[in-house]
Amino acid sequence: VTEDQLTRVFAALADPTRRDIVARLAVGDATVGQLAEPYAVSLQAVSKHLRVLTGSGLVSQHREGQRRPCHLEAEVLDLMTKWIERYRRQAEERFRRLDAVLDEMTETEGDRS
Amino acid sequence: MTTHTGHETTISADPQLPTIRIVREFDAPRATVFRAWTDPNLVAKWLGPKDVEMAIETWEAHTGGRYRYGAMRNGKRVAGFYGSFHAVRADERIVQTFTYDGVPDGVSLDTVTFEELPADRTRVVVLSVVESLEARDAILASGMAHGVVEGYERLDQLLG
Numbered sequence: 001v002t003e004d005q006l007t008r009v010f011a012a013l014a015d016p017t018r019r020d021i022v023a024r025l026a027v028g029d030a031t032v033g034q035l036a037e038p039y040a041v042s043l044q045a046v047s048k049h050l051r052v053l054t055g056s057g058l059v060s061q062h063r064e065g066q067r068r069p070c071h072l073e074a075e076v077l078d079l080m081t082k083w084i085e086r087y088r089r090q091a092e093e094r095f096r097r098l099d100a101v102l103d104e105m106t107e108t109e110g111d112r113s
Numbered sequence: 114m115t116t117h118t119g120h121e122t123t124i125s126a127d128p129q130l131p132t133i134r135i136v137r138e139f140d141a142p143r144a145t146v147f148r149a150w151t152d153p154n155l156v157a158k159w160l161g162p163k164d165v166e167m168a169i170e171t172w173e174a175h176t177g178g179r180y181r182y183g184a185m186r187n188g189k190r191v192a193g194f195y196g197s198f199h200a201v202r203a204d205e206r207i208v209q210t211f212t213y214d215g216v217p218d219g220v221s222l223d224t225v226t227f228e229e230l231p232a233d234r235t236r237v238v239v240l241s242v243v244e245s246l247e248a249r250d251a252i253l254a255s256g257m258a259h260g261v262v263e264g265y266e267r268l269d270q271l272l273g
Contacts, residue, residue, distance in 0.1 A: 007250045014128040014246070084124055087133075087253050092122040095137045097159035099120075101149050102141035109145070 005057060006083055009076060012056035017041070018049050025059060025072035035070065131249040135239040143227050146235045147204045150174070150225065165191075176201050180209070196220075211241070219248060 013019055021035055036046040050070060053059035057076045061068045122137045139146050149155045151174035161167035166185040173179055181195040196210040199222075207225040221241045228236040243249050 007247050010250050088124040101158045105145050
């Protein structure tokens with residue numbers, strides 16, 4: 001797990017069409033043709049987006065006879081969520097201590113009145 | 114002692130902007146939260162990670178002021194952080210720069226807003242802006258920007 005990969009995943013998800021593709025693949029595998037259907041863009045444009053997604057490790061393509069369906073690598077998406085979750089937990093920990101400080105302050109102020 | 118369930122911190126990282134947005138609610142009036150954020154004696158009690166003492170060296174929470182603090186482990190200063198208070202408006206808003214001295218060329222611009230909620234509660238929003246998406250992702254990945262190293266190794270193992 002490298003920061004590089006995280007950066008590539010974030011960059012891959014920076015585009016709304018690619019986020020759509022990821023959402024579509026979360027439902028199930030799909031071919032490039034199937035993915036292109038909902039968009040008013042060429043197969044080529046969708047292929048280009050897919051290259052960014054495969055480059056980030058978010059999407060893989062395997063041959064199945066004549067077809068090469070795209071597959072969402074859920075673990076990679078999960079990985080990004082975990083990084084953010086770790087950062088969130090660190091912030092949460094700090095704020096729990098702030099909760100305690102605020103409790104003390106409120107009690108002290110209560111004594112005064 | 115108040116219980117603080119349902120006040121979980123939320124973090125959002127815009128996929129297209131180099132920002133990190135942290136939102137958290139507190140069971141205290143806005144002026145109290147603001148004071149806990151600006152009085153160095155109170156700040157020292159909550160800033161930084163668990164089990165690491167933060168030694169506040171300077172904390173001038175007023176417009177044009179500056180701050181500097183160090184993370185201490187076993188009496189040794191293991192990391193330092195500093196910045197300027199660009200604008201401080203009592204009870205409402207703090208704009209400050211933030212640099213971790215391990216990455217001296219990196220700087221984030223943090224805007225902290227304190228919003229009054231009903232029943233003497235307060236919502237705090239911290240919006241951090243850095244120079245690039247790469248820098249933002251590195252901050253998220255390392256957690257170092259806020260001097261937090263706790264649980265790092267354990268999680269690294271977990272994440273492989």
